[in-house]
Amino acid sequence: MARLMAEKSSLQQAREAAGLTLEQISALTNIRLGVIKDLENNSVDLCGGVAYARGHIRSIVAAVNKKAPKGLRVDADQLVADMEAAQSQDGRKIIERLAENNVADKTKEKKRMKFRTLATISAAVLSIGFVAQIAISNVSQINSDLAPVVSNEVIEQTKIETASTGVNLVVTGVKGKSWIGLTNANGEQVFNGQISEGQIATFTDPQLIKAIIGNAGAISLNLNGADLGVVGGDGEVVRLDFDANGQL
Secondary structure, eight states: OOOSSSSOHHHHHHHTTTTTOHHHHHHHHHHOOOHHHHHHHHHOOTSSSSHHHHHHHHHHHHHHHHHSSSOOOOOHHHHHHHHHHOOOOOOOOHHHHHHTTTSSSOOOOOOOOOOHHHHHHHHHHHHHHHHHHHHHHHHHHHHHHHHOOOOOHHHHHHHHHHHHHSEHHHHHHSSEEEEEEETTTTTTTEEEEEEETTOOOEEEEEEEEEEEOOOGGGEEEEETEEEEEEEEETTEEEEEEEEEEEOO
8 A cells, every 4th residue: 555655634534534525625615625625724815814714614614514524523623723733843833824815913123132131131141040940959958849659560560450450442642643543332432533653542332343444554553452453545545343352
């Protein structure tokens, strides 16, 4: 299976999990196809900036949720937050990037301080920092002395008790990130969100857990102590059901 060259955005994963094409989303929302593609690439250039992107994403999420299975509705606030986080990776200040799209005025250049004034301020800051460092060191030492000690035996016993009954599903992010939706036997939502690389989450249910994984190549599963590994390829949408006896 061909591996994707770039990680899919949470917006794209949500659309594909609902089984919708770009053209269908464009028809449902009246948003231009190019703008939707740009948003799925975590770019706000074509839509006019972050402020406009928020509204477009909320419209797209509304269309996706109408087609998504019961209990797997997408959180618009989460997708907006993911988009904003992607923009913050740009080294420039947000106000400067918004100014390029006429959303905000550019910041005015600050006046330079005289060398004598700067030197005086620097000396005062160094003095305060020295005193603060001593205080922080003392507090850190006290906190370390008071830190509770957790026995490894207690941790292991907890793991054994958790996995002994029902469905115990451990989800581990192995690379990038993936949107995951989990429901129980009654169709009630157990989890709806993203798992990023390095994150580990445990979900339990006495009967059944149904899972939809938006990027199967980014997720490793462990069911009732049995390592299932990565259950699909990069960018692949996978639907799996688990009960106390294993994968259905």
